[in-house]
Amino acid sequence: MNDTTTAAMRDLLVKERLHELEMAYCRGIDRRDAELIRSIYFEDAIEDHGDAWHGTGYEWVDYIFAGYLLQFEVTAHYVMNEWYKVDGDRAEGETHRVSYHRRPNGEEVTAGSRTFNRYECRDGVWRIAYRGVTRDWLLESKAAAPDPAQPKHMILRPSLPGPDDVSYRELKMFGRGPID
Numbered sequence: 309m310n311d312t313t314t315a316a317m318r319d320l321l322v323k324e325r326l327h328e329l330e331m332a333y334c335r336g337i338d339r340r341d342a343e344l345i346r347s348i349y350f351e352d353a354i355e356d357h358g359d360a361w362h363g364t365g366y367e368w369v370d371y372i373f374a375g376y377l378l379q380f381e382v383t384a385h386y387v388m389n390e391w392y393k394v395d396g397d398r399a400e401g402e403t404h405r406v407s408y409h410r411r412p413n414g415e416e417v418t419a420g421s422r423t424f425n426r427y428e429c430r431d432g433v434w435r436i437a438y439r440g441v442t443r444d445w446l447l448e449s450k451a452a453a454p455d456p457a458q459p460k461h462m463i464l465r466p467s468l469p470g471p472d473d474v475s476y477r478e479l480k481m482f483g484r485g486p487i488d
Contacts, residue, residue, distance in 0.1 A: 326352075326401055330387050336351075341485070347483070352364065355368035401424075401427065418449070422442050425438065
């Protein structure tokens with residue numbers, strides 16, 4: 309391989325790792341796995357939500373698990389668009405997300421947001437050094453009542469927020485805890 313091909317292959321592998329960090333964030337929130345989310349940040353990483361919240365990534369994890377997530381019986385986070393630029397041991401990325409939150413009283417909050425991330429490779433490990441969040445839109449609604457006429461064979465297993473989620477039984481390689 310020539311130097312250009314080797315550099316391009318390295319950048320592709322880095323971009324795949326950055327994608328994994330974004331997926332780990334979503335899974336960590338939705339499966340309520342604080343250690344998974346914590347592991348995507350460097351200890352000194354900044355989590356910046358503008359006037360709404362600002363601190364370190366670790367403080368963000370503590371904040372959302374101490375109370376914020378407790379108001380929701382289920383959440384679902386989806387990464388829609390991702391774009392990464394790599395420059396040596398630094399990278400930047402913009403991700404578009406849609407997130408869904410349902411409270412026990414049936415209130416639903418669905419939001420579109422973007423994150424502006426700066427990543428670094430320290431001691432051979434890529435993690436988030438800075439994550440800024442902005443909201444593009446927000447929709448609040450009431451969950452539809454279950455349809456009693458729906459045939460039993462059409463009812464899917466429910467998504468659960470913690471370690472009892474079916475994914476832990478079905479996907480043996482997806483344990484709880486830090487990202488590899």
